[in-house]
Amino acid sequence: MNDGNRAKAIDHLQQGIRGYVPELIGREIAPLGKIIEAYPILAGTSADLKYKVHFYGYDGAYLLRLFDESELSFKRFEFEALHRMQSMTVHCSRPIAMGRWETKNVYFLLVSYIDGIDAGQILSTVPKPQQLRIGMQAGEELSRISAYPAPEGIEPWADRYRKKIKQQLELVTKHAVSSKGVAAAIEMIEATQNLVEERPSVFLHGNFRPANLIVHHSRLTGVVGFGHFDWGDPLYEFAKLGLYSRELSSLFCTGQILGYHGGQAPCAEFWGLYRLYAASAAISLLAEVVANQSPQLNRVLKSIDRLAQDHHDFREEQPSWFASL
Numbered sequence: 001m002n003d004g005n006r007a008k009a010i011d012h013l014q015q016g017i018r019g020y021v022p023e024l025i026g027r028e029i030a031p032l033g034k035i036i037e038a039y040p041i042l043a044g045t046s047a048d049l050k051y052k053v054h055f056y057g058y059d060g061a062y063l064l065r066l067f068d069e070s071e072l073s074f075k076r077f078e079f080e081a082l083h084r085m086q087s088m089t090v091h092c093s094r095p096i097a098m099g100r101w102e103t104k105n106v107y108f109l110l111v112s113y114i115d116g117i118d119a120g121q122i123l124s125t126v127p128k129p130q131q132l133r134i135g136m137q138a139g140e141e142l143s144r145i146s147a148y149p150a151p152e153g154i155e156p157w158a159d160r161y162r163k164k165i166k167q168q169l170e171l172v173t174k175h176a177v178s179s180k181g182v183a184a185a186i187e188m189i190e191a192t193q194n195l196v197e198e199r200p201s202v203f204l205h206g207n208f209r210p211a212n213l214i215v216h217h218s219r220l221t222g223v224v225g226f227g228h229f230d231w232g233d234p235l236y237e238f239a240k241l242g243l244y245s246r247e248l249s250s251l252f253c254t255g256q257i258l259g260y261h262g263g264q265a266p267c268a269e270f271w272g273l274y275r276l277y278a279a280s281a282a283i284s285l286l287a288e289v290v291a292n293q294s295p296q297l298n299r300v301l302k303s304i305d306r307l308a309q310d311h312h313d314f315r316e317e318q319p320s321w322f323a324s325l
Contacts (some may be wrong), residue, residue, distance in 0.1 A: 007150045008111040011083050022063075024051065029097055029110055032058060034237045038078045042129040043118075045108050046227055047071075052113055059276060061113035063093060069105040078226055079109060081148075081203065091222045115215030121209055122168075123248040130218055135255020136263070137220035138213055141313060143260045145223070146234035148203035158196045165280055168287035182286065183310030185279035206230045208237045209244045210252065235273045239281035242307045242319060250321035257322065271317035279314060282307055 024038035032055040042061075050064040067075060068232040075098065082095040093111035101108045119138075123131055169186060184234075205212070206228030214222045238257070245253050257266060266274075282304045289300050310319040 008019075008236075009187050014056070024053065025133060029055075029064075029099075031109070032110075033095065035064075038064070048109075048227075060095065060253065061115070063113045065109045065110050066103075066106055067109065068175070069107060072107055074227075075107065075109055078229065079150070081226060081229060083204075084148055085145065085226075087206075087239040088144050088147055088225075089193065090141055090225070091220070093224065109188065114216075114222035115216045116214040116221050117202065118224075119210035119220070119252075120248060121214040122215060123252055125219070128251055131249045131251040133218075134213070135249070135252035136259035137255075138143050138208075138223075138252070138258025138263070139256040141220065141223050142205070142208060142237055142256070143262075145205055145208075146202045146237065150201035150203065150231040151243070152301075154201050154231050156199045157199050161196045161236075161280075165193065165283065168283050168311045171290060172283060177286065177290055177301075179295070179305055180313070181305035182301065184308045184313040185282050185304065189276065189279050191281065192272065195272050195276055197234065199235075202229045202234045204230045204232050204237055207240075209240055210248055233277075235270060236277050238274055239277035242278040242280055242310060243285065243303055246307075246310070246319075246321065247303075253319075254322055265323070268317075273309055275314060275317045278307060278311075278319075302324055 023125060024035050029101050034056045034070065036054050036056045037054040039052045041052055044050065046065075047067070051064040051066075053064045055062065079095050079098050082093060085092050086094060090319050093114060096110040096112065098109050099107065102127050117136055124132070126134075157231070169189070172182070172186075203224060207225050208223070211223030213220055214224060238260075242255065243257070257270075258264070260266075261270075285298055286304065288294075289297050294300075308314055310321060311317070311318070
């Protein structure tokens with residue numbers, strides 16, 4: 001199914017179900033049985049239709065996701081990955097069931113529901129010690145996620161990284177989009193990308209940031225948003241920290257780094273790769289904005305310039321905000 005047809009199918013699915021949530025009542029999904037309550041969930045960027053549902057005879061809530069058939073193979077692996085995460089004591093949704101929905105070309109994924117609010121909504125408003133604590137809990141979760149090794153046959157990380165960054169650099173250069181921070185990022189990437197050689201490949205959450213971390217009663221209760229998973233260097237999970245999480249709380253960022261390393265300061269190898277991946281994430285975001293002709297270009301350039309300043313125009317590996325408790 002091409003993107004146009006897929007978009008039409010999703011739109012049809014939304015019109016056919018979102019307006020008739022009561023129709024979900026009484027639907028049966030093995031092994032839990034009949035749905036007795038269903039509430040649409042509109043938050044998030046996924047194309048999936050999401051519902052918080054309750055089943056007869058069960059106290060807890062569950063997350064029901066409906067998706068197009070074109071996503072089936074990807075969702076199957078996501079379902080298996082969630083099973084693996086459970087065995088690794090990662091706090092995330094527990095996979096329950098997956099199968100074909102009653103609507104043609106539509107499938108469902110049912111997982112346990114995690115109560116709370118995403119950290120992106122509350123980090124900047126909670127006390128500083130709590131920001132640090134949530135960050136450390138996030139780092140601990142990330143360390144467990146990265147213990148899942150990539151399957152055999154995955155292309156070496158160094159090869160995939162180089163292909164991706166080469167395309168993005170060419171796109172940014174072609175459109176002559178630059179700033180002091182962008183120029184510094186490009187210069188540093190070209191000088192240090194050899195650091196990716198021989199780096200391991202593991203399971204990557206793919207979008208590990210506050211918006212995908214659920215907090216309840218001042219504690220991190222779960223990681224969500226595994227739909228962007230990939231395979232690569234475990235330290236690549238920190239690539240977006242300086243661009244996104246930094247805007248909300250530098251203490252959270254410090255905590256995530258410390259929590260990942262068991263409460264200890266990381267080694268020099270970490271900082272070299274952290275700087276490289278932070279700059280790479282900046283170029284990736286800029287390439288996406290340029291390709292889509294997004295009106296957010298000036299905002300993105302300001303974010304990249306701020307990131308560069310945190311690293312003294314990328315001359316320093318460790319950002320200035322780290323451990324500024």
